[in-house]
Amino acid sequence: MTHLVYPGALHTRFQHVIGAMHLMGLAIETLRGKDVQISEEEEEAVLAAILLHDVGHGPFSHSLEHTLVEGVSHELISSLLMDKLNIEFTGRLDLAITIFKDQYHRRFLHQLVSSQLDTDRMDYLNRDSFFTGVSEGVISFDRIIKMLNVKDDELVVEVKGIYSVEKFLIARRLMYWQVYLHKTVIAAEQMLIKALARAKELSNRGEKLFASPALEHFLLNRINKETFLLDESHLTWFTRLDDTDIMSAIKSWADHPDLILSKLCGKIIRRELFRTEMSNEPFSESYLEELRERVAERFGLSAQEVGYFVYDQVVGNSAYDSSTGKICVLDKHGELKDIAEASDLSNIEALTKRVNKYAVTYPKEIGYITQHQHTIINI
DSSP states (O other), rough: OOTSSSSTTOOOOHHHHHHHHHHHHHHHHHHHTTTTOHHHHHHHHHHHHHTTTTTTTTTTTTGGGTSSSSSOOHHHHHHHHHHHHHHHHHTTTTTHHHHTTTTTHHHHHHHHHHHHHHHHHHHHHHHHHHHHHHHOOHHHHHHHHHHHEEEEEOOOOGGGGGHHHHHHHHHHHHHIIIIOOOOOOHHHHHHHHHHHHHHHHHHHHOOOOOHHHHHHHHSSSSSSSHHHHTHHHHHHHHHTHHHHHHHHHHHHHTTOOHHHHHHHHHHHTOOOEEEEEESSSSOOOHHHHHHHHHHHHOOOOOTTTTGTTEEEEEEEESSSGGGOOOOOOEEETSEEEHHHOSSSSSHHHHTTTTTEEEEEEEEEGGGGOOSSSOOOOOO
């Protein structure tokens, strides 16, 4: 839903994976130029892995993950789809899948697909920065790729590239807080999630809602990880869904007689987005309760229904999560150091810490409630 804040952000995941595959080709070329032996079979496999790494994303990608199918990540769906494609290609994707799942003995190939410094992140940071106009996200991907090397089958960065990596980490942090976790984006995403939740609730009560056959399948059936894996038809229906299914339904539901569904959908269509306040500290329960009471009174909602209009959550990000894998810098003596240790920037170590902010979202009609003890952060 980022396009509601940054109108240029209408590029697709297809464009992204083509770009990531291009960067992967450059990385392979660079490593071969440094005498890293990569066979043609390995090259084909790693290119296929990066091309397919996001194939499991559903409509509105991260916004609706776990909404249509409860507890099923896009990574799992990507893996299932790759397995199905592998059958079609009579096993030609065996090595690509092994690399994707980090089961190949040459770990640097997986790290090029998914790590703290992979071709996926290099592409989306530059691409998203370009289309949103947020210049802080621009990174020197070509410089980073030229500084890549391999030591003991692990992906490393030569010490000359340390400043480009530092900029990469800082850019990632800024893009998360300025774009991906922008307060208005959070509001729009939550409104979309709640609209679909209400539609599912009404469908489960027996109400007939306008929906494409694929969307109707997920409105009428409560599908969790267990049932998704047991019944292959769920995956087939999932592949037939895209943003168009969701938005055509939202447009239709804006005129539905149900107050909650029509209000949420109408406001999304007209871009009358809810307000999101963000704080460094949790909001008090008394403040949240006052918001709920005002919203319930303004829209005539019950205590159970007000949850569709007022929601609080914790949003967070760490630009560099060393617990899931390190960015190793290769110094002039052939020794490896973690980027946080090798950098002379003190704030790189700070970027390893997860920063959490507290958000509460509610309709603007009730105005600001100023009598609370929280610092509002405008991001």
